[in-house]
Amino acid sequence: xxxxxxxxxxxxxxxxxxxxxxxxxxxxxxxxxxxxxxxxxxxxxxxxxxxxxxxxxxxxxxxxxxxxxxxxxxxxxxxxxxxxxxxxxxxxxxxxxxxxxxxxxxxxxxxxxxxxxxxxxxxxxxxxxxxxxxxxxxxxxxxxxxxxxxxxxxxxxxxxxxxxxxxxxxxxxxxxxxxxxxxxxxxxxxxxxxxxxxxxxxxxxxxxxxxxxxxxxxxxxxxxxxxxxxxxxxxxxxxxxxxxxxxxxxxxxxxxxxxx
Amino acid sequence: xxxxxxxxxxxxxxxxxxxxxxxxxxxxxxxxxxxxxxxxxxxxxxxxxxxxxxxxxxxxxxxxxxxxxxxxxxxxxxxxxxxxxxxxxxxxxxxxxxxxxxxxxxxxxxxxxxxxxxxxxxxxxxxx
Numbered sequence: 001x002x003x004x005x006x007x008x009x010x011x012x013x014x015x016x017x018x019x020x021x022x023x024x025x026x027x028x029x030x031x032x033x034x035x036x037x038x039x040x041x042x043x044x045x046x047x048x049x050x051x052x053x054x055x056x057x058x059x060x061x062x063x064x065x066x067x068x069x070x071x072x073x074x075x076x077x078x079x080x081x082x083x084x085x086x087x088x089x090x091x092x093x094x095x096x097x098x099x100x101x102x103x104x105x106x107x108x109x110x111x112x113x114x115x116x117x118x119x120x121x122x123x124x125x126x127x128x129x130x131x132x133x134x135x136x137x138x139x140x141x142x143x144x145x146x147x148x149x150x151x152x153x154x155x156x157x158x159x160x161x162x163x164x165x166x167x168x169x170x171x172x173x174x175x176x177x178x179x180x181x182x183x184x185x186x187x188x189x190x191x192x193x194x195x196x197x198x199x200x201x202x203x204x205x206x207x208x209x210x211x212x213x214x215x216x217x218x219x220x221x222x223x224x225x226x227x228x229x230x231x232x233x234x235x236x237x238x239x240x241x242x243x244x245x246x247x248x249x250x251x252x253x254x255x256x257x258x259x260x
Numbered sequence: 261x262x263x264x265x266x267x268x269x270x271x272x273x274x275x276x277x278x279x280x281x282x283x284x285x286x287x288x289x290x291x292x293x294x295x296x297x298x299x300x301x302x303x304x305x306x307x308x309x310x311x312x313x314x315x316x317x318x319x320x321x322x323x324x325x326x327x328x329x330x331x332x333x334x335x336x337x338x339x340x341x342x343x344x345x346x347x348x349x350x351x352x353x354x355x356x357x358x359x360x361x362x363x364x365x366x367x368x369x370x371x372x373x374x375x376x377x378x379x380x381x382x383x384x385x386x387x388x
Contacts, residue, residue, distance in 0.1 A: 256284050
C-alpha cells in the first residue's frame with residue numbers, strides 16, 4: 001500500500017538552535033532539514049536565527065551566509081545563482097522552488113527549508129535524483145531521424161514550428177514539478193513524472209523529428225503516462241513558468257487522435 | 261539492493277500499449293453522465309410524490325426505463341474505470357493489486373446486473 005507515514009528512520013527530530021547575533025535589524029528564523037548519512041541518526045530540524053540585513057536578498061544568499069558563518073557542514077547544491085541551472089531546487093515554506101530566485105522578503109519571519117519531497121536524501125538539502133535523470137534519458141531526448149541532414153546546411157524548420165518547441169525546451173530539469181506531484185510520490189518507480197513527459201512532448205512536436213510514432217508508442221502505458229491525473233501541481237510550481245500539465249494533456253490527445 | 265542500472269529500472273517491461281481506451285471511455289462516460297444525471301434528478305424531484313406507487317408508475321414508462329438502464333450502466337462503467345485507477349495508484353505488489361482489481365471489476369458487474377434487473381422487473385410489471 002501507499003505509505004502515509006514516514007518510515008521510522010526518516011522521522012524528523014528536533015535539532016540545534018543557533019541564536020541570533022546581537023543587534024539584529026531584520027531578524028529571521030530559518031529552520032533547515034539536516035541529514036547526515038554518516039552519523040546513523042534520524043534527520044533533524046535545525047534552527048538558525050539570523051539578521052537578513054547581513055545577507056543578500058535571495059534564500060540562496062541566506063544558505064550561503066549560514067554555511068559561511070554559522071555551520072560549515074550545511075550541504076546544498078548550487079551553481080548559477082540566476083535560475084538557469086536548476087541545482088538549488090528545494091522545498092521552501094512548503095513550495096518547491098529555486099532558492100536562488102526566491103526573495104527572502106516574500107517569505108515572512110519564519111523560513112522552513114526542506115529537500116525536494118519524497119526523494120531519497122543524500123545529505124541535508126541534496127536529494128538523490130538518479131531515477132529522475134534516468135526517466136529523462138528514457139524518453140530519448142535527442143533528435144531521431146531516418147532522413148539524413150542536408151549536405152549543405154542544418155535541418156530547417158519554420159518560425160511557427162520552432163515556436164511550438166520554444167517553451168517546452170525551456171525546462172531546466174530542476175525536478176520541482178515531478179517532486180510536487182502526488183502521483184509521482186506514490187508511483188515514481190513506474191510513472192515518468194511531469195518533467196520527463198514535458199521533455200517527451202518537446203520531441204514529439206519537433207517538426208524535424210521522424211520518430212513521433214515511436215515516441216508515442218513508448219508512452220502508451222497505464223503507468224508511464226496515465227498516472228497523470230491532472231492534479232497540476234507541476235504547472236503550479238514550475239519556476240520557469242512552463243506548463244507540463246498541458247504538455248501531458250496534449251500527448252493524451254494525440255494518442256486518442258491517432259486511433260480514428 | 262539492486263545492481264540494475266537506473267535506466268533499466270525506469271524502462272522496466274516497456275510500454276503496455278494500453279491506457280488510451282481506458283482514458284477515452286472514462287471521458288465519454290463522464291460526458292454522457294452530465295445529461296443523464298440531470299434528467300434523473302429533475303424527473304425524480306418533479307414526481308407528484310416519492311411514494312412507492314408514484315415511482316414504480318414512473319419507472320414503468322418506456323423511455324424512463326430505457327434511460328434508467330443507460331444511467332445504471334454508465335454509472336457503473338464510469339465508476340469501475342475510476343476505482344481501477346485508485347487501486348492502481350495505492351495498492352502496490354502484484355498479488356494484492358491483481359486481487360483488488362478483480363474484486364472491483366466483479367462488484368461493478370454485479371451492481372450493473374442488479375440495477376438493470378431491478379429496472380426491468382419494475383418496468384415489465386414483475387414487482388409486487
